[in-house]
Amino acid sequence: MMGSLPPAAIFFLGAILVAVSRGKIRSGLMLLVPVLGALNLRALDPDATLTLNVLGYDLIPFQVTGLSMLFGYLFHLAAFLGNLFSIHLKDREHAGLQHTSALLYAGSALGAVYAGDLISLFVFWEILALSSAFLIFARGTESSFRAGFRYLVIHVLSGVLLLSGALMRAHETGSIAFDHIGLDGSIASWVILLAFGIKAGFPFLHNWLTDAYPEGTPTGTVFLSAFTTKVAVFALVRSYAGTEVLIYVGVLMTFFPIFFAVIENDLRRVLSYSMINQIGFMVTGVGIGTALALNGTVAHAFADVIFKGLLFMTMGAVLQMTGRINGSDLGGLYKTMPITAGFCIVGAMAISAFPLFSAFITKSMVMAAALEEGYIWVWPFLVFASAGVLEHAGIKIPYFAFFGHDSGIRAQEPPKNMLFAMGIAAVLCVIIGSFPGLLYSILPFEAEYHPYDLTHVVTQLQLLFFGALAVVFLMKKGTYPPEIRAINLDVDWVYRWLSPRLVKNIGGTVQRIDNSIRESALTVLDGVLVLAEKFHGPKGLLARSLPAGNMVMLVVVLLAFYLFRFLY
Amino acid sequence: MNPKEEVVKSSSVHGAPKRTDLLFRVFYVGCILLILVEIDMQVTNLLFTESRHEYHALEKLPGFYSWFSFGGILLLVVIAKIMRKYLMRSEDYYDG
Structure with missing residues (x-):
């Protein structure tokens, strides 16, 4: 049976077992499910498919492709780290509910990347929305309930659009295959792109992310950051590679969130804006659509799940241990949480694309592809957005949480399982960045790229050092915007x-x-x-x-x- | 309540301990070294004989990455501060 089992099935079964078990058995199951899943993945037959005939449609709920395999491994890794990070949860924190929905959520993400047709994709798309919402509801506050509900409405809408688009496409072309679609002028192709775009956080459709992710539980948001948007990136790569409009959509996504990130007080919301910025680089890569650009997109998605997961873990640890997450309330935590602070700095260096850290070898592929294809006006915006990443994620997050002015909070380091999960993610950030061949060898497209040449290292270091110098200059002058207990209006105002x-x-x-x-x-x-x-x-x-x-x-x-x- | 009155913490780095001063000195030295490396790559070729790869016209401008990043961050922060004037509301804005 091993070797032909759909990865989602293992997680759904695991979710049921976790729901009915308690204590050490439950903890063991949570770690065992992603490990068993990964073993199944290794043995997976590259031609394995599963076909079902439902109401006259030939559905393919499970189909193996090279692109699915990369996301498959990534999601197993994310599920393992997320589960390890949340294993300590107590019943008063709705542990059972959180663990079960996290496994269902990871399973539906796996289902989506192995789906062979748009109707199967729709089914997993909706389970993805529903199961993840419980990681927000489980926070148990009035505002998280409201935010979770808004999140759910928007994602169900995305699912309805996907189903409508799929049915329109079936009517027009007779095919519901989850394959290249592209903008062919049909309404169906636009509707499906809109459905994917909502989940990917396209400009003006992005606000569910910055609204809901900061409202998740300290551990739940780590899962949220890994799956939903990456499933959308996967879907865009599969169906809309080379769609030029996505270049401009992507550039806009790298661009506008960095301004919000500067003035945002809730540090997990800063990371949420940062996330849209990172997905912007991936969407740009999808729009360029060459082998190098698409490899850059999926490689950056891979790196992002780990470094963004790590940053959300460190902020989750801060929230868990202090009960606070606003930059205005925090500061000086390095004194009692030095290990967490160290992991946060590793995540910050990885997202800022320091040489030897993961984003250095992934984000640059998209930028190199933009130059190769002659998008000369796009490139300076990407460089500017890269400098912006350094400002908010590289400096602001660690500075306001762990350094800055002493808040007087003397919180202890989080439980060991949380430290282990952060530690593994931090080591992976460095391994991926230092040994690029490891990640490059599993990329699905044929393209050659060498990240470590002298020019790239020197220019990137210049970008980072002088960007940091600008922040130091502003802080010394006292004009750097202070953290203020306030919110900022965004599209959700509507x-x-x-x-x-x-x-x-x-x-x-x-x-x-x-x-x-x-x-x-x-x-x-x-x-x-x-x-x-x-x-x-x-x-x-x-x-x-x-x-x-x-x-x-x-x-x-x-x-x-x-x-x-x-x-x- | 006007949120602008609620400035909880100034973000200046004055009064930082000596260890941090050392860190800043290392950082400034790093900035200077990066400028020197670029000059050597472009002009003198004493240590770095490998010439720079340049793909974009902007990259040919001397010290492009340094001043573009420095200026970019200044612009980013200035625009963000202007955005605060229009977009900032009190925390209970949506509850009211």
């Missing part, structure tokens, strides 16, 4: 502030119109009643009993009228 008020106002107007219609109707009715009273009342004209003579008179008048009409 659905959290404007539309409720519009609905309320429209509702009010409708009520007023409704009232006035009712009132005039009542007035008319009153008038009718008065008239009826006048004519049919005891003294009314029509209520009088008229003598026969009057009747004859009336008939004569009518006949005279007809005679008159007849003659003239």
